[in-house]
Amino acid sequence: MAQKNIVTIGFELNNDSVNYCSFNSDSSLLDYDIVLFKPDIDDFVSNADMFEGKPSLSDHDSFRLKDKVQHWRREILESVECGKTVFIFLSELAQIFIATGQKTYSGTGKNRQTTRHVTPYDNYQIIPAEINVVKTKGREIKLAPKHAELISSYWKEYSNQSSYKVTIGDKVPASLLTKNGDKTVGSIIRSKNSNGALILLPDIDFYPDEFFDDEGDWGSAESKKFALKFTKSVVSVDKAIKNSDELTAEPEWSKSINYKLKKEEKLDSELLKVESDLADIQLKKESIIKKLNESGQLRNLLFEKGKPLEFAILDALKILGFSVSQFENSESEFDAVFESKEGRLIGEAEGKDNKALNIDKLRQLALNIHEDLEREEVESPAKPVLFGNAFRLQELEKRNDPFTTKCYSGAKTNSTALVFTPDLFIVAKYLSDNKDLRFATKCRKVMLNTIGRVCFPKVPEKNINLAKTISDKI
Known part of the structure; x- marks a missing residue:
């Protein structure tokens, strides 16, 4: 079997065969077989002001974050639908406020006041699945009675290094549960149209103290050993996903108009209109981005x-x-x-x-x-x-x-x-x-x-x- 092309976003592994993409990049995930993603937005939050006890981003950072979140959400969804395996490590929920772009004004002259409108936002907008995220913490986790066999070997290896930072509700199949209360903290969401899968796993500390040398530089022998072992483990999970209930790619002849259902034709028309609208919105967005860059x-x-x-x-x-x-x-x-x-x-x-x-x-x-x-x-x-x-x-x-x-x-x-x-x-x-x-x-x-x-x-x-x-x- 050919070597899997793996990428990480939000963290790095000390393995030369694993690629790394910055959260701020516009890279496509379709170039990779396996995606390892951590929804960490600390770089955006670190310099934010506070509003009602939570970070509130500037107009500029609000736009940047929302743009990146939408980019990665789209890339994750497309990757799964194209047969890729995407692992998401459920890091801490970051609840923030972002600007809506709306402002209201009151008063006149020197007493004129500007009110900037904001709305709640969080890092879990990245995940293209119906989840109900609740912030919590714990380490006691068990395999669910069903939907867990594909990650059982992974869990045996990394359960001691994993901890849950959130629960994700009951609208996704539960693969990992809290030991007490049976709250979902891990899930395998299979694509209905491909062999792709979105795997939600409890968080892991990818930068423990033992991964740093005496001078504080990351890259010790321990980090290399972990990265190699971890890479093999996610490849094993990907292989298990691909070998279970493998779908046959639809042949071209079956896509003929002679076999198309009426509701498919209607949905095709709706999709064409949406794509046309998106193209217009994208042009408008690019124009605004150009003006924004020039104005700054x-x-x-x-x-x-x-x-x-x-x-x-x-x-x-x-x-x-x-x-x-x-x-x-x-x-x-x-x-x-x-x-x-x-x-x-x-x-x-x-x-x-x-x-x-x-x-x-x-x-x-x-x-x-x-x-x-x-x-x-x-x-x-x-x-x-x-x-x-x-x-x-x-x-x-x-x-x-x-x-x-x-x-x-x-x-x-x-x-x-x-x-x-x-x-x-x-x-x-x-x-x-x-x-x-x-x-x-x-x-x-x-x-x-x-x-x-x-x-x-x-x-x-x-x-x-x-x-x-x-x-x-x-």
Whole structure:
């Protein structure tokens, strides 16, 4: 028999023959014979705010989570219907709130209040089966009188390492039960159209202490031994599933219109309409995702470098009211040329991973100013501006001064404005959210008149929280 192609999602096994997919990936499960899945959404919950004692995700994370849950639910269902075996290890129920996308408003002017609507959600939306999940904990588990023979050898091997975190109700066949109370904690759900099966099993700790070496690195001999043994066990279960009541694939000739039932024809029409509707919804979804990604590019001012940082700077300058372009000919290339009725400026941008911006970029900027002045249509030198995103990989509160002492000295000599791009983000975000021509004018003037680090005017009081957070930390 050919080797089974196995993938894990939500955890890893220390076995080179087992593939791993991130929960955040868009991978198809149809490439694999056996799927091992753990519905763990801790990465989404870790930074969430709290609402009524439960995590509440932001609009952005709500969309991301729902998108991934729908993706995996669809992939699991399709895999089972195509004859694959999907194991789901029933981890702890994560009850959260996600945004509905609806908002209501009350009051006017300064008293205007926005109410963001949320709805309950949980990680078990991933499972394409009718289950009633109840959060609980225990270790005493027994094989059910029926529907358990296919996992009996697995259970004999891993019962001591398994524990239940949830019960799943009585609408699915019970394969494993709590020792007391006979609550269902494991099930085998067979496809009616293929040899596929969805196997729900109590959770296992795939990262016990003995799997880590003395230096805390995962990958000990124990973890390799476990992974090899565990892989063989799930392959044995898959083999037992395939060998029991094996279905014969329907031959093509039997699918002829001559043998089709009337209710099949009706359902085919309904399915065609649903698929057409889904295609329209998918196009609309892709359009919204594109707009969403574009609208969030301003945040690149906080952490990017290179072209992504340059484009974010250009977007921010447009928001401030500048006419913006990038200049390039056979002899010169400038990151940004921007002007308004207050004056004309030339900028260079640079992001540093783990250090401050030094004087080297000022040399390039001075050369750009000189080359720009040599152009026939330019009558006076532009104001030089250095945009810097120093320590870009660090959290804002951990960053040091973004410019070196030499950089400050050089800026003074060349009358250069130094703009820390997270500072630019604060004012650009405010102006993106609010139409405030007077404030935008103040921002443009301060860039033109500053030598050294630019201190933008404070955003109005109701928008002060983000600005105060960044300024206090840097």
